[in-house]
Amino acid sequence: MYYPLSQITSNLYTNGNELAYLSNNQPYIGYYWKNSKGQFFTGKTPQDTPISELILFSFNETTNTSQLIDSYYNQDEITPVRYVDLTNPSPAASLPSYFQTLPTQQDYTNGEMRRYFCKKTNEIIYLEVSKDTYDKLVGQDSQILWQLYQPFNLPWQLSGNKEQVFTTNKNIVELTSVRQKLPMLAEYLKMDFTKYYK
Secondary structure (H helix, E strand, O other): OOOOHHHEEEEEEEOOOOEEEOOOOOEOOEEEEEEOOOOEEEOOOOOOOOOOEEEEOOOOOOOOHHHHOOOOEEOOEEOOOOHHHHHOOOOOOEOOOOOOOOOOHHHHHHOEEEEEEEEEOOOOOEEEEOHHHHHHHHOOOOOEOHHHEEEEEEEEEOOOOHHHHHHHHHHHHHHHHHHOOOOOHHHHOOOOOOOOOO
16 A cells, blocks of 8 residues: 555554544554545554554543543453443443551551552552452452453551561562553552551
């Protein structure tokens, strides 16, 4: 397929929130180019093969698809999500709500606890949640809008040498942030790596 350079815009990129394959309406993530007629195609340039035609997502009054489509991660792996699940979430589904898990005496005896969180997939918004909510998100329970959130958890050191506790929790947060693509996680936690220390 040949187009004069004046008739194309090449080397564009989408995160999956604006284009879909014309053939099956599945979200497209990756490089694309467009021609002067307003058509979109996969690849960086017309020379990339194979080429598939793309279309813009259609919007309706009740669902903003650009807010629903994104990369959906479950721990370190991408969870496949059908387009129909994104555009038609269960009407009874609820949003996760904030919940502060407090350490128990048994947690202090063990020296650590587990904290549960989720991040909105298309925004840098974090929320600490209960284990029950976390389990629903991981299990893709229809009672909760799991399509919009990336659940994750952190082991949290509670006792021992205070400096060592600080360093251990800091390292866990930084490692989790990198591995699971969670920007500004430490800032959300207010750098309080000795929270609940006793």
